[in-house]
Amino acid sequence: EAQVTQNPRYLITVTGKKLTVTCSQNMNHEYMSWYRQDPGLGLRQIYYSMNVEVTDKGDVPEGYKVSRKEKRNFPLILESPSPNQTSLYFCASSSGQGGFRNEQFFGPGTRLTVL
Amino acid sequence: AQKITQTQPGMFVQEKEAVTLDCTYDTSDPSYGLFWYKQPSSGEMIFLIYQGSYDQQNATEGRYSLNFQKARKSANLVISASQLGDSAMYFCAMREGHTGNQFYFGTGTSLTVIP
Numbered sequence: 001e002a003q004v005t006q007n008p009r010y011l012i013t014v015t016g017k018k019l020t021v022t023c024s025q026n027m028n029h030e031y032m033s034w035y036r037q038d039p040g041l042g043l044r045q046i047y048y049s050m051n052v053e054v055t056d057k058g059d060v061p062e063g064y065k066v067s068r069k070e071k072r073n074f075p076l077i078l079e080s081p082s083p084n085q086t087s088l089y090f091c092a093s094s095s096g097q098g099g100f101r102n103e104q105f106f107g108p109g110t111r112l113t114v115l
Numbered sequence: 116a117q118k119i120t121q122t123q124p125g126m127f128v129q130e131k132e133a134v135t136l137d138c139t140y141d142t143s144d145p146s147y148g149l150f151w152y153k154q155p156s157s158g159e160m161i162f163l164i165y166q167g168s169y170d171q172q173n174a175t176e177g178r179y180s181l182n183f184q185k186a187r188k189s190a191n192l193v194i195s196a197s198q199l200g201d202s203a204m205y206f207c208a209m210r211e212g213h214t215g216n217q218f219y220f221g222t223g224t225s226l227t228v229i230p
Contacts (some may be wrong), residue, residue, distance in 0.1 A: 005229075031216070033218065035191075035218075035220075040222060041222060042119075042121075042206060042221050042222040042223050043206065043208075043220040044220070045218055046218075047221075048216055048217065050216055056216060056217075058217060059217075059219075071119045088158070090160060092160075101148050101165055101167055103150060103162040103165060104150075104162070104218070105162075106152075106159065106160035108158065108159060109158050109159070113205060
């Protein structure tokens with residue numbers, strides 16, 4: 001089954017404790033991206049990657065890191081989480097073929113709470 | 116300036132009636148793509164419909180159609196014959212051609228279908 005998986009689905013942590021949210025897709029997609037969703041703000045793009053070893057900042061990259069060492073994986077790293085990073089996080093992927101008309105496929109989301 | 120504006124935080128529609136969800140966008144790029152996504156209460160993001168800036172006809176996908184008015188920079192989603200299962204958050208999104216990589220989402224519209 002074609003899908004984007006994220007782990008963990010739920011995470012409660014404390015300020016300053018480094019964490020990683022994993023994202024993996026099995027569709028051989030070139031493009032992958034991370035978003036955070038907050039009430040009243042919609043989805044905001046954190047980072048995206050057009051291919052292996054290529055990453056770029058989205059609208060809200062502060063406090064986050066990413067890496068793309070393999071095509072299928074795109075982990076999101078919070079080196080020192082703070083309470084304002086409490087949010088619902090989505091990973092998404094899309095094909096790089098055919099230009100920008102390709103829709104994104106989203107993972108199930110990770111609900112992160114930073115105390 | 117907001118790239119995507121959805122001015123209706125909440126909408127109600129009677130079952131079997133049609134409803135229009137508004138979306139306006141801001142770009143100076145002649146090449147762009149517009150997307151609508153549905154997010155039910157379960158949280159997943161579901162792609163509904165796509166409209167390209169050079170597409171001559173309005174996009175349609177089953178009961179979903181996109182009322183694309185390029186000069187007004189609007190891309191309203193029309194849902195015909197509403198069903199109870201249409202109750203969800205709806206997000207409008209744009210991908211610009213000159214970057215092709217960054218996605219912009221609106222703040223969403225919560226649709227409730229009344230029996």
